[in-house]
Amino acid sequence: MxxxxxxxxxxxxxxxxxxxxxxxxxxSDYGWLTLTSFQWLDNRPAAVELVPGLWSTGGATAFLTAAAPDGLTLAATGEPVDGTIRATLADEESLLWVHYGGGDGRQVLVELAMRAGRYAVRTRDSRSPVFTEFDxxxxxxxxxxxxxxxxxxxxxxxxxxxxxxxxxxxxxxxxxxxxxxxxxxxxxxxxxxxxxxxxxxxxxxxxxxxxxxxxxxxxxxxxxxxxxxxxxxxxxxxxxxxxxxxxxxxFTPYGTCPMPVKNNSLDYRIEAGEKEPAIF
Structure with a gap:
């Protein structure tokens, strides 16, 4: 009622x-409005778009190889990445792993994610127009x-x-x-x-x-x-x-958000709440 x-x-x-x-x-900083890419990792070391270094997966573990001049730093500690680092995630987990770019070296935050049993990286750019122009x-x-x-x-x-x-x-x-x-x-x-x-x-x-x-x-x-x-x-x-x-x-084409279950469809116009954002 x-x-x-x-x-x-x-x-x-x-x-x-x-x-x-x-x-x-x-x-918020490095939130959903800052996403600028979603890229699956290969099983051999390879470059990805927008970020230096070589990225790969060995199945259960993800690897990043870079040299100090590449400018990558660990998000948790600020230490430079010089050599090979690794991380292991469970399905649906994410790790805000490394920073890169900009005057302070922190313009882009790279997220490592495990989705559908595969590793991917998403870049979160603090200068993304979707973020900087959001009102x-x-x-x-x-x-x-x-x-x-x-x-x-x-x-x-x-x-x-x-x-x-x-x-x-x-x-x-x-x-x-x-x-x-x-x-x-x-x-x-x-x-x-x-x-x-x-x-x-x-x-x-x-x-x-x-x-x-x-x-x-x-x-x-x-x-x-x-x-x-x-x-x-x-x-x-x-x-x-x-x-x-x-x-x-x-807000971004790089999400993996869940769809409704089959029966969660209303034969009604819910003209309340959020509208579609005009950002693409």
Missing amino acids: NIPPTDPDALLARWRRFRESRNTALA GVPTFDYRPDLVVEARFLPYPEPVDVPIGTANPLVDGVHRSVGELVFRLPGKDHEFHLQAEEEKLGALTVTFHDETNGETTDEWRKVSTARPRVDSRGNRTVILDFNRAINYPSA
Whole structure:
């Protein structure tokens, strides 16, 4: 059901604080807006674009060989890379590994990542125009009618659902812990969205809706607090679509962000939350 109205000025002020925090987080140093490449590593030492050195993978381990004049330094310590260094990651892990470039030698931060069982590097350039020209994500106006109560129906056990990602060469898995069941204004049927569990029991749903490809990116996500038990014994959450946000893949072609599971598509125009950023 729809949430009973409360002080509209307080709700609007709270949403504006959320938006300020969101834009500040996106504009962080070496964040998603600074990505400038995604490159798979070969099993033989080879150059990659935008960064000096020779990069390779031996299966479970990644290697970087460089000389001190190349200007590469370890991100964690600032020590120059002179010789061969190595790192080992588990699948889906990342390591902010080395710096390079600019007057201070720190313009570019190189991330080592393990995706779909393969090593890749992503460059994060602090002078990327997407980052330096960012002035906030466009959003719809606040919609109090798209703040709804949802029942959480947990599964007996989490279910791993294979999914695609923003990178066609990387498959993903959605660990569904249950469904959020709710209604939307003007519709006479209930909607069901599969949810993933985040820290401290919070829930996140990744969804399609009928604005995708027009005013919004191909999919978005929205998070809730931990479910609470109401007076009727139902586990409920507040699902606020004004807090629907883009995945990093909306801002960069170098993301490997998860797509929604097959059934997380709404026959509804969710004209709330973040719009598609006009950056490409």
